[in-house]
Amino acid sequence: MTFLYVIARPRLVGAEAISKSMSYEIVIGLEVHLQLNTKSKVFCGCSTNFGSAPNTQTCPVCLGFPGSLPVLNRQALELGAKVAIALNCQIAKEIRFDRKNYFYPDLPKDYQISQFDQPLAQRGILNIITGESEKKIKIRRVHLEEDTGKLFHQKDHSLIDFNRSGMPLLEIVSEPDMNSPEEAYLYLTALKSILEYIDVSDCNMEEGSLRCDANISIRKKGDNALGTKTEIKNMNSFKGVKLALEYESKRQAELLEGGKKIIQETRLYNTEKCVTEPMRSKEEAHDYRYFPEPDLVPFDFEESFLEKIHKGIPELPEPKRNRFIKDYRLSNYDSAVIVSDKDTADYFEKCAGLYGNPKAIANWLTGDVFAYMKENNVLIKDLNLKPEHLSDMLKMIDSGVITGKIAKTLLIEIIATGADPRRLVKEKGLEQISDVSLLEATTSQVIRENPKSAEDFKNGKENAIMFLVGKVMQQTKGRADPNKVNEMLREKLKGVK
Ligand code: ADP
Ligand code: ZN
Ligand code: MG
Numbered sequence: 001m002t003f004l005y006v007i008a009r010p011r012l013v014g015a016e017a018i019s020k021s022m023s024y025e026i027v028i029g030l031e032v033h034l035q036l037n038t039k040s041k042v043f044c045g046c047s048t049n050f051g052s053a054p055n056t057q058t059c060p061v062c063l064g065f066p067g068s069l070p071v072l073n074r075q076a077l078e079l080g081a082k083v084a085i086a087l088n089c090q091i092a093k094e095i096r097f098d099r100k101n102y103f104y105p106d107l108p109k110d111y112q113i114s115q116f117d118q119p120l121a122q123r124g125i126l127n128i129i130t131g132e133s134e135k136k137i138k139i140r141r142v143h144l145e146e147d148t149g150k151l152f153h154q155k156d157h158s159l160i161d162f163n164r165s166g167m168p169l170l171e172i173v174s175e176p177d178m179n180s181p182e183e184a185y186l187y188l189t190a191l192k193s194i195l196e197y198i199d200v201s202d203c204n205m206e207e208g209s210l211r212c213d214a215n216i217s218i219r220k221k222g223d224n225a226l227g228t229k230t231e232i233k234n235m236n237s238f239k240g241v242k243l244a245l246e247y248e249s250k251r252q253a254e255l256l257e258g259g260k261k262i263i264q265e266t267r268l269y270n271t272e273k274c275v276t277e278p279m280r281s282k283e284e285a286h287d288y289r290y291f292p293e294p295d296l297v298p299f300d301f302e303e304s305f306l307e308k309i310h311k312g313i314p315e316l317p318e319p320k321r322n323r324f325i326k327d328y329r330l331s332n333y334d335s336a337v338i339v340s341d342k343d344t345a346d347y348f349e350k351c352a353g354l355y356g357n358p359k360a361i362a363n364w365l366t367g368d369v370f371a372y373m374k375e376n377n378v379l380i381k382d383l384n385l386k387p388e389h390l391s392d393m394l395k396m397i398d399s400g401v402i403t404g405k406i407a408k409t410l411l412i413e414i415i416a417t418g419a420d421p422r423r424l425v426k427e428k429g430l431e432q433i434s435d436v437s438l439l440e441a442t443t444s445q446v447i448r449e450n451p452k453s454a455e456d457f458k459n460g461k462e463n464a465i466m467f468l469v470g471k472v473m474q475q476t477k478g479r480a481d482p483n484k485v486n487e488m489l490r491e492k493l494k495g496v497k
Contacts, residue, residue, distance in 0.1 A: 024218045024256070026249045027226060028184045029140075029176035030241075032191065033169050034201045035147065035209040036079040042146050042168035043070030043113060050207060054161040062146075062166030064108030069295050072097075076168035079200040080144045081301070081309050083170055084121030086198050086316060087139050091121045094300055097144075097293040106149040106160060116290040119143035126174075126194075127318055128186040129336055137187050138175035145169050170200075176215065176226060181245035184214060188238045193317045193340045205237055212241055217262070218252045227252075228262040232276050234269045244269040248276050320345055328358035337366050343381045355391035357398070364390065368411055384418045385411075393421045405478040406430050433479050439472075442480070443488045446471045457493055465489055 038048055044061035060068040077095070084091050098116035124139030147167035152159040172191070178184045192203045192210065202209040212235060217227035232248055235241045252262050267276040292298075315323075317339045324335035324345075339345045344365070351361045369390070373383060393410060396402045402410065402425055410430060414421050425431060433439060446468055447454045456464035465486060472485045 023221050024253055025221045025223075026179055026181070026245075027176045027217050027219060027229075028178040028181070028245060029215045029229075030174045030178070030184060030187060031213040031215070032172045032174075032188070033211040033213075034083070034172060034195065034203070036076050036168040036170055037199075037201050037209075038073055038075045038079065038168050040073060040075075041166035042073045042076045042144070044166055046166065048167055050202075050209075052163060054159075054163060057163040058165065063162055064110075064165075070113060070293075072296060073168060076144060078305075078309055079168075080120050080142065080170050081306065082198050082313060083172070083195065083200055084124065084142045085306075085310060086194050086313055087121075087124035087126055087142065087172070089121035089124035089139060089142055091301065091306065092118055094118065094298050095120065096298040097296045098290045099293050100145075100288045100290055102288055104148070105158070106151050106165070108149070108162070108165070112146060112148065113293050113296070114145035114290075115143035120170075126187060126190055128183060128190050129332070130183060130186060132332060135177075135183065137177045137183075140173045140175050142170060142172050145171060176217075176229075181242045181249065184245055185238055185242040188212065188241060189340065190317070192238075197316055197342045198313055205235075212238075214241055214245055214248075216245055216248050216252070218249060218256065228264050230262065230264065230276070231266045232269050233266060233279065234271070236271065240269060240271060243274055244276055247274060251276065314342070317342075317345075324348075328352060328362075330358060330362050334359075334362040334366060338362060341380070343379065347380050347387060350387035351391050354387060355394050357394065360394055361390070364394065364411075368408060372412065372415060383415065385415050386418075389414050389421050396421065396425065400432055400434075400481075401425065402430055403432050403478060403481055405473060405482065406432070409478065430479065432481060433476055439476075439480060439484065439488060442472055442475050443468075443485060443492060446475065447489070447492060454493055457489075465493075 040046060041048055041062055044059050046057045046059050046062055049057065061070055081091060096115065096118045097113050099111040100114045101111040103110050119141040121142040122140065124142065126137045126139060128135050128137055147164050147169045149160050149162040149165040174187065178187055195201050195203050204210060214232045215229045216232065217229035219225065219227040230248060232244050235244050255262055266279045268279045269276050320339045321335045324330050324339060325332060338348050348361060348365060352358045355361060373380065393407055393414065397404055397407050410421060410424060413424055450468060450471060453464045453467045468489050469482055469485050472480055473482060
């Protein structure tokens with residue numbers, strides 16, 4: 001028997017495929033559905049409360065009974081306009097709704113009231129920060145529509161909850177201006193930050209108050225025409241969106257590399273396997289037969305209505321970030337991190353009004369305070385740390401009352417007890433050791449007890465000093481000034497400073 005050895009050309013997979021295909025450009029456009037936090041639904045008076053028992057928040061309108069009539073919720077319109085203004089969009093002169101017709105069990109009327117050719121707003125801009133530079137992502141349109149019911153598929157039947165039917169949704173559609181999964185991620189975080197600032201939605205992807213469909217195609221670098229896109233659904237976090245897009249860009253690159261075509265289709269992201277899988281192809285796409293909703297008459301915005309909304313918009317993250325850089329001399333990075341959440345930005349400014357070193361506040365905030373919040377899963381607004389207390393603690397470090405090391409543990413103690421830091425320092429005896437003779441004695445003792453390290457340092461092993469400093473800090477429970485200790489040790493070991 002003879003064996004025939006065939007040397008196969010390895011199939012390109014994953015990262016290899018995309019690195020081979022560095023000649024491709026990724027193109028991404030996102031469609032975000034946002035549940036607006038109105039008290040009642042968009043075309044009826046039913047409550048929008050999340051988590052109520054199934055089908056308890058329904059009425060003839062949102063159940064699609066024949067003869068029932070929709071009435072537009074003024075608050076939904078206000079919130080929609082607020083988003084449009086915050087995203088620098090042009091608002092439509094005339095507000096009109098259209099019927100989007102299709103059959104599906106979660107849609108009892110067989111049509112969804114939406115907006116077709118005359119959306120609430122168009123042509124907006126959202127700035128994202130990529131590294132040290134900025135990029136403007138164009139917003140194509142923002143329109144108002146109603147949500148559908150929610151299906152729960154069981155083994156051999158499906159259940160439906162109409163509580164979600166008629167919830168106000170705002171669809172925000174970007175232009176295909178993003179060129180990497182990372183940019184899509186930045187777009188979503190920047191968008192969420194703005195939406196939270198203007199307080200229009202919970203923006204909770206897990207609870208479904210923010211949903212994102214991601215459209216992606218690739219093309220040869222330098223090409224003008226867009227490639228064939230796929231649309232990905234079913235991601236439940238911003239990270240998920242990024243991962244799905246990473247997978248999908250590689251999949252598309254592999255197809256093109258293999259001489260195959262990309263099929264225009266909708267794909268579902270499988271969060272367990274981290275892959276995208278086909279859901280439906282373009283051939284199955286619907287013709288929605290849009291036509292103007294006859295039960296809602298078109299109308300104009302009054303100038304005063306829009307003016308009032310304008311006035312209700314607070315300073316947004318981007319201008320705030322620029323102001324923080326200018327007024328507080330924070331780095332781009334620190335200010336971006338701090339302004340991304342309005343409560344954090346407000347907290348920072350309160351501290352900055354009490355204590356004159358904004359950089360130190362930023363360091364502590366983004367360092368130890370954030371770490372504590374993350375570990376204990378608390379938001380800054382629920383954190384038991386008054387701006388006065390953080391500021392006092394920083395002042396005590398500056399004036400030498402406590403060491404930076406002690407401050408780290410003191411911070412946790414303040415948060416745990418809510419007590420005044422000055423009182424805590426007194427009660428627990430946390431003051432920095434100012435008694436030089438005590439430091440002299442401790443450093444000498446540490447040298448005696450660690451002859452090997454002392455010898456190492458004398459022989460030029462610079463690192464050995466850090467070990468000895470650490471020992472002294474241990475002995476003094478962090479109450480010694482490490483710089484001073486370092487100096488003293490050096491003097492004793494080498495006779496030099
Ligand atoms: P559809 O009719 O399939 O919904 P649209 O043209 O309305 O497609 O666009 C929907 C979204 O897809 C928008 O966010 C848009 O920016 C994006 N998009 C459109 N074409 C492409 C493409 N070739 N590649 C990537 N994204 C695209
Ligand atoms: Zn209702
Ligand atoms: Mg689409």
